[in-house]
Amino acid sequence: MTSPHADLWSAPVADAPLDATVAVPGSKSLSNRYLVLAALAQGPSTLRSLLVSRDTRLMAGALETLGVQVDLGGDAVGVTPGALRGHVTVDCGLAGTVMRFLPAVAALADGPVHFKGDVEALVRPMGPLLRALQALDVRVDEEGEPGHLPFTVHGTGAVRGGQVDVDASGSSQFVSGLLLAASRFDQGLTVRHTGPTLPSLPHIRMTVEVMRAAGVVVDDSRPEIWHVEPGPVAGRDVHVEPDLSNAAPFLCAAMVAGGSVRVPGWPATTTQPGGLLPDILTRMGATVALDGDVLTVTGTGEVRGVDLDLRAAGEIAPTIAALAVHGDSPTRLRGIGHLRGHETDRLAALAAEITRLGGQCEQTSDGLVITPRTLHGGVWGTYADHRMATAGALVGLRVPGVEVEDVATTAKTLPGFADLWAGMLAASEGHVVRDGVTAGPTV
Ligand SMILES: O=C(O)C1=C[C@@H](OP(=O)(O)O)[C@@H](O)[C@H](O)C1
């Protein structure tokens, strides 16, 4: 599947309807929340089906650096909390969950914690979170562009807590990052969002839900205000749901190629934004069925254009944009201006790459308008962004000659993506069985 240019992956074209079952690994967002809470807990935790990918390795590595024992080997990951130590460096890579969830944890360490990241991470917004910590009397020294990595959080072993305002219009992770550590603050914490819009509300609900499940008292009864009582975090034995946002390109493949793709382990209820996929894909022309815990998406190859507010689920926007490229009418995606601060400026990246292949994609102030055109092959740039890579695979499923740059960038949240994708096609054609993929409906 690798082209002569080692950096390029030839996206396979589906020439027959799909018929495959794809097992998707654990949720990045749940995995990294469970890791943080396990590190702050009173006793050990066991995390089952935890995602093992670049983002969770970075989180586990950072927590180990801070004095927590994390045993990543095996199906069940053991976490044993320890006294949080300073005089260390945390590498955030390009992981929003690491750069936004750990500064408040670092404030509880017994010395300075230096935060660094990939070159692409240095432009991701951090300012509102750092200002909130400073307002709580945590010393933060910014060493680069203010409001960005790199910086040092000067832990003193304790944080007063109390009340703080944060503008989370740039990222819901600013709120989640304050809440996750807040029960360990002397007075707990009340966080109030002050910005004009609040993206990714399901991810904030996810934070509240996992905290409550660990025995933390959280009041979220007032809109855009969260109150966390001081108190202990319980060690837990938990099973991590599959990553529904990473299931999205596989499910969308059935719509583009026709046929059916099934994802086992689909939760009956979830705080993952991918929980919105059944509704969204139905609106775009799919037939969606949940039978037990197996979600089946069946398509005909025809994709309906839609007008969609993706504020709650910005993470799946690149996949929906790639699906919309194959539509029968234009698609407008709204409420996703904050995607400019994701792994890359995703609005600019999607517009550039779709246009490069002969398509039409215009940026608006808070989203994209995609007008389907006949596309041609060419290089699909990925900008170190895992979701740009999976979007390129979906575009290439019906456009011959799409060469996806640096498909290995998918290791951020889904190592082995290219094999899983090829396995989905092989299983559909020849009923070959590969790791994580089975032909037909058998799980
Ligand atoms: O808290 C989380 O786990 C996430 C929150 C969202 O961030 P934004 O609110 O910055 O979009 C989402 O896009 C990201 O992939 C994961």
Ligand SMILES: C=C(OP(=O)(O)O)C(=O)O
């Ligand atoms: C925005 C994303 O990631 P991060 O957790 O790095 O913000 C994403 O996975 O789409």
